Amino acid sequence: MITKFENSDKLCERAQEIIPGGAHTYSKGADQSPKLGPKFIARGKGCYAWDVDGNKYLDWGMGLTAVNLGHCYKPVLDAVKRELVKGSNFQCPSPIEVELAEYFMSQVPGAEMVKFAKNGSTVTTAAVKLSRAYTGRKYAAFCADHGFFSYDDWFMGKKANNSGVPGEVADLSLTFRYNDIKSVEELFAKYPGQIACVILEPMEFDYPQDNFLHKIKDLCAKNGTVFILDEMITGFRLGYPGAHSMLGIQADLTTWGKGVANGFSCCLLAGKKEIMELGGINHKKERVFLISTTHGAETHALAATIATIKAVKENNLVERNMKMGETLRKGLEEAINAKGLAEYITIKGHPCWLLMQFRNEKKEFSDGYKTLVFQEAVKHGLLFRGAFPFSLAHGEKEISKTLKVFGKILKVYKKAIKAGGYESFLVGEPVKPVFRKWN
Ligand SMILES: Cc1ncc(COP(=O)(O)O)c(C=O)c1O
Numbered sequence: 001m002i003t004k005f006e007n008s009d010k011l012c013e014r015a016q017e018i019i020p021g022g023a024h025t026y027s028k029g030a031d032q033s034p035k036l037g038p039k040f041i042a043r044g045k046g047c048y049a050w051d052v053d054g055n056k057y058l059d060w061g062m063g064l065t066a067v068n069l070g071h072c073y074k075p076v077l078d079a080v081k082r083e084l085v086k087g088s089n090f091q092c093p094s095p096i097e098v099e100l101a102e103y104f105m106s107q108v109p110g111a112e113m114v115k116f117a118k119n120g121s122t123v124t125t126a127a128v129k130l131s132r133a134y135t136g137r138k139y140a141a142f143c144a145d146h147g148f149f150s151y152d153d154w155f156m157g158k159k160a161n162n163s164g165v166p167g168e169v170a171d172l173s174l175t176f177r178y179n180d181i182k183s184v185e186e187l188f189a190k191y192p193g194q195i196a197c198v199i200l201e202p203m204e205f206d207y208p209q210d211n212f213l214h215k216i217k218d219l220c221a222k223n224g225t226v227f228i229l230d231e232m233i234t235g236f237r238l239g240y241p242g243a244h245s246m247l248g249i250q251a252d253l254t255t256w257g258k259g260v261a262n263g264f265s266c267c268l269l270a271g272k273k274e275i276m277e278l279g280g281i282n283h284k285k286e287r288v289f290l291i292s293t294t295h296g297a298e299t300h301a302l303a304a305t306i307a308t309i310k311a312v313k314e315n316n317l318v319e320r321n322m323k324m325g326e327t328l329r330k331g332l333e334e335a336i337n338a339k340g341l342a343e344y345i346t347i348k349g350h351p352c353w354l355l356m357q358f359r360n361e362k363k364e365f366s367d368g369y370k371t372l373v374f375q376e377a378v379k380h381g382l383l384f385r386g387a388f389p390f391s392l393a394h395g396e397k398e399i400s401k402t403l404k405v406f407g408k409i410l411k412v413y414k415k416a417i418k419a420g421g422y423e424s425f426l427v428g429e430p431v432k433p434v435f436r437k438w439n
Contacts, residue, residue, distance in 0.1 A: 001379050005038055007052040012039040026434045027064055034375035035428025038383070044071030046393035049383060057383035058401055062391050065233050065353070066258040069311050070393025076262045079307035083300040093297065100302045104268060107309060108241045110250045111270035113277060117296045120232045120257035121150035123269040124199065126291045127253045128154050131197030131226035133288040134275045141187050143200035144175035149230060159435040179209045184216055188223050197253075199228040202243035205349035213249045220252075226275065232257045232267075236312045237321075237389070238350045246318075262311075264304035311392070318352060321390035324399060325351025328388060331403040332356070339410045344369070344417060354388045361417055367430040368422040369413065375426060376412050380405040 012030050015022035023029045030039050038051035047070055049059040062068070069076060083096065097116070105111045117123050128140045140154050149155045156162055157170025174191065176183040178200065187195060198220055202213060213229075220227035229251035231242040236259040239246025244254065253271035260266055269276075269291065277283055279290025311317070329347055336345050343363055349355045358373060360366035370386060377384040382405050416422045422430075 002055045002057075002381060003036065003379065004053050004055070005036065005051070008039040011052060015040075025064065029434075031432045031439075032385070032434070033431065034371050034378065034426070036375050037378045046070040046072070047391055047398055055381075057378070057381050058398055060382060060384040060388055060402075062389050063263045064258065065237070065387075065389040066261075067263040068237055068259045068317065068389070068391050069262045069308060069315075070391045071263070073262055073308075073311065073392070075311055076264070076304050076307045079303040080264065080300045083303035086299065088299050089295070094299050094302075096299050096302045096306075097297045100306050103306055103309065104270065107313070108254070108270055109245065110254065110272070112273035114268050114270040115276070115279065115291050115296075116302065117267045117269070117291050117293060118265045118298070118301075120230075120255065120267050121152055122291060122293070122296075123255040123257065123267045124150045124228075124230055124232075125152040125154065126269050127199065127226075127228045127255055127271075128197055130253070130269075130275060130278060130288060130290060131228065133278055133286075134226060135196045135224060137194050137196040137225075138172050139174055139191050139195045140172065141174040141176055141184070141195055141198045143178050145178040145206075146201045146204055146230075149199060160437045161435055163437075178204070178206060179212050181210070181212055181215045184219060188219055188225075193223070195223065195225045197226040197228050199230060201230045201232070202234055202247055202249065203238070203350070204233075205353075205355040207350075208247060213244075213247060217249060217251070226253060227251045228253045228255065230255045233259065233353070233389075235259050236309060236317070237352050238318065240313065240318050241309075243350075259312075260308060261301055261304040262308040264301045264308075265298070266301040266305045268305075315392055317392055320392070321352040321394075323351075324390050324394060324396075325354055325388065327396075328399050328402060329354055331399065332406060335403065335406055335410055339414050341410060341413060341417070345410075345413065349387075352390050356386055356388075358413075360422070361420055366422070367432070368426060369416065371428075371430040372416060372422045372426045373409055373413065374431070376409040377405060380408055 021029050033039055040052045041049050042052045043050050047059050049057050101114045104114050142149055153165045153169045154173050157165040158173050158175060174187050176187055198216055217227050229244050231254050234243035235256045255269055257267035278288040332347055336342055344359045346357050347354055358366055358369040360369055412425055416425045
């Protein structure tokens with residue numbers, strides 16, 4: 001039973017004194033972890049991770065879904081090492097930039113040009129900027145039901161914690177609901193000829209209903225609006241190359257990141273040449289300063305990307321993980337039903353990225369119960385934060401282990417429901433929403 005987090009807690013305290021938020025994404029912050037849980041991870045191998053107190057976990061976080069082959073996956077590390085010893089950054093571009101661009105375009109239909117960056121936020125923001133330049137319009141519409149697109153103003157301006165974003169800038173972003181085509185139609189009706197782009201993920205944990213994506217695409221085409229699909233999490237995970245291909249839809253622009261480089265830092269903006277080439281230096285139109293970053297083409301990260309995409313393809317990762325996910329879902333649902341908890345714990349999503357949701361005695365979504373599950377998972381060696389992002393390293397053994405641990409977690413859950421609350425079972429506070437105004 002894992003109960004000691006001394007080194008984690010010390011580092012966590014120190015980090016918060018010298019690093020705002022104590023981490024470099026709010027999703028890794030201490031407020032996202034149960035008190036009885038690791039706050040710092042020292043190393044990983046395959047689908048296992050070790051915290052700074054030496055505790056070993058079956059990792060269901062996988063670098064916020066960025067690691068889809070497993071930690072330290074050898075063919076990717078070998079490709080990185082080969083590139084590292086040649087140097088990582090030069091005065092001129094490196095040939096690997098053209099190699100990756102060509103390879104990516106050969107794998108992703110509709111990618112007629114491609115541009116690299118280090119962060120997902122950079123490429124989604126670039127997609128919005130490019131759309132504004134291409135259309136000469138100012139409004140950007142994004143899906144309010146999807147978790148995150150960028151830490152930049154066009155997205156954060158609409159969130160509760162929008163301090164630092166001028167209201168005038170926030171007003172240039174519009175929101176709509178997933179699977180609610182009326183909410184998209186209303187935007188086009190209210191802002192005729194003024195919407196530069198519509199951006200959303202092809203899907204998160206809900207599949208598109210009633211041709212939702214195709215209807216958006218038609219509305220965009222009819223209104224001269226750029227249609228952007230963000231494949232950051234779904235790319236090379238829910239389908240090959242992405243969820244858009246699985247769902248039979250093509251966008252004008254797509255954005256990619258997590259899942260393309262097995263945890264190394266490479267993100268991509270891809271799409272129609274007619275739009276992308278505005279960022280080029282050979283046309284006669286007004287110039288768009290698209291993505292321009294010193295580190296955007298760091299050579300070993302590009303090598304990691306080529307090796308990762310090849311491994312995803314060669315291992316038929318999506319099909320393999322779909323089978324794994326189906327098995328896990330079935331096992332979990334059987335256990336949940338057997339415990340009589342079907343009204344409190346539900347599972348949804350694509351088999352390669354399942355989401356578990358937790359409700360309280362009143363059947364309302366509950367961060368308290370969710371945190372109780374995280375806490376109990378840690379005790380028995382699972383690093384679980386609500387979803388199951390399968391990697392190539394997760395196999396039958398890990399599914400059995402997960403089911404065994406959930407057998408124990410469900411007992412505690414049931415006791416808490418019977419007792420009328422999670423409070424006497426959870427040590428510390430529930431996790432908090434990342435998008436909140438006050439700490
Ligand atoms: C769908 C989606 N888009 C964009 C981003 C932003 O990526 P990054 O954190 O690399 O800036 C994220 C990150 O969570 C994401 O999940």
